[in-house]
Amino acid sequence: MAINPASGSGVGQLRWVNLRSSSLKSETGKNSSEVSGSTSAEFSALLQERTLQSGDKDSATALNPLGDSSSLSVLLWQQLGGTSDSYNAISGEITETKPTDYEELIQTASTKYGVPVDLIKAVIDTESSFNPNVVSSAGAKGLMQLMDGTANGLGVSDPFDPAQSIDGGVRYLSYQLKRFDGQEKMALAAYNAGPGRVNKLGVNSDQELMEKLSQLPEETQAYILKIERARAEYGV
Structure with missing residues (x-):
């Protein structure tokens, strides 16, 4: 099937909203599941805090220029050092695939x-x-x-x-x-x-x-x- 030449030039662009950073163990010696659980809890708390802080439309837009809750979640997950393969922006769940x-x-x-x-x-x-x-x-x-x-x-x-x-x-x-x-x-x-x-x-x-x-x-x-x-x- 013919490919659209104009759109083909954009394939695979990697201007990620979130960056990949994986590690089997943290510097403190915790295993990956312990680190993931701790980070997940921190993420949830920060997401709630940031959402409450953005009480009006203008402040919410400033915090989330992409304009939707899933984008806000991704941005916050990035700030916490989350990886692209552990946060699902569609479901809002932390998952991993291999x-x-x-x-x-x-x-x-x-x-x-x-x-x-x-x-x-x-x-x-x-x-x-x-x-x-x-x-x-x-x-x-x-x-x-x-x-x-x-x-x-x-x-x-x-x-x-x-x-x-x-x-x-x-x-x-x-x-x-x-x-x-x-x-x-x-x-x-x-x-x-x-x-x-x-x-x-x-x-x-x-x-x-x-x-x-x-x-x-x-x-x-x-x-x-x-x-x-x-x-x-x-x-x-």
């Missing part, structure tokens, strides 16, 4: 579109930290952070559905790999910043791309390096 939850879907998409499993996992990890309900400030949604126009072009009716997001995202990534003759870094740059930005560099290989990496947005520069680091964790 790569193994989507193993079958990833394996299926890998076989279907010819994209390596470790690359798919690295993209999902970097895009959403395996949180299927994440929405970026740019409007990208779901595990593989598809923009609405691109999702529609890929036949993805519900970007929050893991099966649709993974299939659509991997399909789109496979298009970029084919477009750039299998050059992975070029394909990843296109996934994040749009193929138009990559084409403007006039490069034909990953090596040439890295030589001109500084000409891409800082977000895309960091994105390529994050994918590389994450992929090392999932490599066989």
